[in-house]
Amino acid sequence: MSVLRWWWGLLLAFAILALGRVFLPLPFANEIVLFSIYAMGCNFLLGRVGFISFGQPAYLAVGAYGTAFYLFYFGSNPYVGILCGIVAGIVISLAVGALFVRLRKDYFALVNLALAVIVYYLMQKVLAGITYGDNGLWFLTSIASTPVLDLSRPDQFFIFAFLVAFAIFAFYKYIDDSIFGACCLATKINEDKLTFLGYSNFSIRLVAFVIANTTTALAGAMYAVYLGFVSPEITSAARTPEPVIVTILGGVGTLYGPIVGSLVYIGMKDLISKFVGNWELIIGFGLVLIMLAGEKGIWGTIEPLLKKAFSCALRRPLPRTLGGRSDD
Amino acid sequence: MSDGNNMLMVAGLNVAYGEAKALFDVGMTVRPCEIVGCVGRNGAGKTTLLKTIAGFLKPTTGTVTFNATNLVGMAAFVVAGVGIKYVPQDKRVFSDLTVRENLELASYATNDYDWSQVTHYFPRLKGMMDRKAGFLSGGERQMVMIGQSMLGNPKLLLIDEPTEGLAPSIVAHLKDVFSELKKKAALVLVEQNLPLVCAIADRVYALCEGRIIAELMDRDSIRPEVCEPYL
Numbered sequence: 001m002s003v004l005r006w007w008w009g010l011l012l013a014f015a016i017l018a019l020g021r022v023f024l025p026l027p028f029a030n031e032i033v034l035f036s037i038y039a040m041g042c043n044f045l046l047g048r049v050g051f052i053s054f055g056q057p058a059y060l061a062v063g064a065y066g067t068a069f070y071l072f073y074f075g076s077n078p079y080v081g082i083l084c085g086i087v088a089g090i091v092i093s094l095a096v097g098a099l100f101v102r103l104r105k106d107y108f109a110l111v112n113l114a115l116a117v118i119v120y121y122l123m124q125k126v127l128a129g130i131t132y133g134d135n136g137l138w139f140l141t142s143i144a145s146t147p148v149l150d151l152s153r154p155d156q157f158f159i160f161a162f163l164v165a166f167a168i169f170a171f172y173k174y175i176d177d178s179i180f181g182a183c184c185l186a187t188k189i190n191e192d193k194l195t196f197l198g199y200s201n202f203s204i205r206l207v208a209f210v211i212a213n214t215t216t217a218l219a220g221a222m223y224a225v226y227l228g229f230v231s232p233e234i235t236s237a238a239r240t241p242e243p244v245i246v247t248i249l250g251g252v253g254t255l256y257g258p259i260v261g262s263l264v265y266i267g268m269k270d271l272i273s274k275f276v277g278n279w280e281l282i283i284g285f286g287l288v289l290i291m292l293a294g295e296k297g298i299w300g301t302i303e304p305l306l307k308k309a310f311s312c313a314l315r316r317p318l319p320r321t322l323g324g325r326s327d328d
Numbered sequence: 329m330s331d332g333n334n335m336l337m338v339a340g341l342n343v344a345y346g347e348a349k350a351l352f353d354v355g356m357t358v359r360p361c362e363i364v365g366c367v368g369r370n371g372a373g374k375t376t377l378l379k380t381i382a383g384f385l386k387p388t389t390g391t392v393t394f395n396a397t398n399l400v401g402m403a404a405f406v407v408a409g410v411g412i413k414y415v416p417q418d419k420r421v422f423s424d425l426t427v428r429e430n431l432e433l434a435s436y437a438t439n440d441y442d443w444s445q446v447t448h449y450f451p452r453l454k455g456m457m458d459r460k461a462g463f464l465s466g467g468e469r470q471m472v473m474i475g476q477s478m479l480g481n482p483k484l485l486l487i488d489e490p491t492e493g494l495a496p497s498i499v500a501h502l503k504d505v506f507s508e509l510k511k512k513a514a515l516v517l518v519e520q521n522l523p524l525v526c527a528i529a530d531r532v533y534a535l536c537e538g539r540i541i542a543e544l545m546d547r548d549s550i551r552p553e554v555c556e557p558y559l
Contacts, residue, residue, distance in 0.1 A: 179432060179433065179436045182422075182425055182429050182432065182433055183433065183436075185422065185424055185425060186422045186425065186433055189420075189422045189423060189424055189425075190420050190421075190422060192384065192404075192416070193416065193420060193421075193422070194433070195384070195403075195404040195405045195408070196382060196384075196404060196405075196408055196413065196414045196415075196416065197405075197408060197413075197433060197434050197437045197476060198405050198408035198409050198437035198438065198480075199405055199433075199437055200403070200405045201405075
């Protein structure tokens with residue numbers, strides 16, 4: 001019973017997402033699933049550990065280029081390519097994380113922004129010999145067909161991305177319920193107190209940082225396979241606030257916030273850009289209004305109401321004929 | 329070096345916050361299973377002394393020896409691991425976590441999942457395990473914090489102003505708890521509540537402007553009227 005209780009919210013959320021695929025165009029559905037994975041890392045960092053990062057595109061690019069280098073230069077199996085992206089994400093997160101997580105939270109935000117700029121110029125100029133600069137790396141046609149789920153086909157890629165997203169969200173739900181999740185939240189609330197209990201804040205933050213940014217790198221790797229193309233644009237300055245916006249829009253620290261935030265943000269972007277030229281302006285005002293209306297974000301506002309409604313419905317006694325308890 | 333019966337020895341301790349010196353050549357000892365009171369005015373350096381012992385502040389000079397282990401230079405979480413628990417003054421629990429999760433964090437760090445001692449001393453916590461700690465009263469938060477520090481059978485508890493702002497009934501309850509805890513661990517109690525200190529402390533150090541100005545070594549001399557001038 002408790003196992004079912006643990007899974008049911010997750011299953012329901014992804015059942016709705018799967019149902020949405022029937023009505024939504026495939027590119028839009030793929031974009032939402034990929035962006036949800038992308039925003040999940042940012043959501044974990046901000047909601048659980050209290051670190052705001054304006055450098056998430058850097059880790060997205062690390063994953064994307066890790067995959068792109070493999071698929072452009074060495075092989076054609078997209079699964080191996082994604083694995084390369086994940087490994088690149090782990091290595092870079094460990095290397096920079098050991099330095100970054102020691103910083104104060106405001107400096108952390110800025111140093112990550114600086115990293116995004118560094119990665120952009122590395123890919124655009126310094127490593128242009130192997131990244132082809134602004135032209136980017138094209139490998140869509142060299143991606144091999146794979147058995148079971150052929151990632152070179154967008155419809156089958158969606159199924160793969162959907163399953164990966166489900167696994168990622170289940171993993172984060174598990175972390176949320178674990179002692180490590182409690183440690184992450186505790187380091188956000190009162191880091192000194194956690195130290196006095198015998199925990200190393202540095203270790204907790206480093207592990208959380210690596211987990212979050214490896215998730216982001218995974219999203220980058222999947223973007224690379226889906227688009228068959230990677231360019232420095234992926235980590236441009238204009239894109240740095242996107243995951244933070246989606247996280248805040250969805251509801252910081254909530255499990256389903258990244259899905260809701262991605263759905264609304266990408267939906268608004270797609271819909272408004274069809275009718276208005278300067279769509280960024282409209283989206284900007286829209287975001288301000290949404291955030292003013294509910295500072296907890298969309299899911300953060302809805303979730304307590306849903307919980308209350310469900311708990312009221314469950315508390316209502318069943319008729320005696322259905323085995324319900326009678327008060328008399 | 330551990331000396332005779334002393335569990336903790338602090339010698340020649342000097343601590344500064346940047347250019348501002350907070351402790352001057354402070355020395356103190358704590359024996360197993362005794363309560364040592366620290367009294368003094370605000371700004372006397374009591375909290376600084378506890379934080380330095382707990383590893384949160386690094387002294388400029390001096391030694392802090394606990395069971396023959398020099399603690400100076402150790403990170404605070406390592407100091408906690410050797411059996412010294414610090415209960416800070418601010419009564420800030422992990423407000424977004426439940427009481428149960430707060431205790432679980434302490435349990436996981438110490439590998440001690442036996443909460444019977446905690447619920448024995450603070451039976452009120454039993455009924456509020458699933459309540460967010462942010463919704464607890466000041467007294468209940470203090471219970472959670474002391475409960476957390478009790479897990480893992482620490483050898484020394486450093487408790488900073490535990491009764492500040494609490495109702496008299498809770499203060500009386502905490503007094504009984506501290507007297508009981510003394511049977512298992514030593515306590516260093518920083519307090520301005522002189523009746524409490526005088527009722528339970530075996531020895532008292534009085535601090536003023538970062539220096540130890542008096543040391544009351546026998547129970548008979550530990551009386552409110554004797555301690556009063558040091559506040």
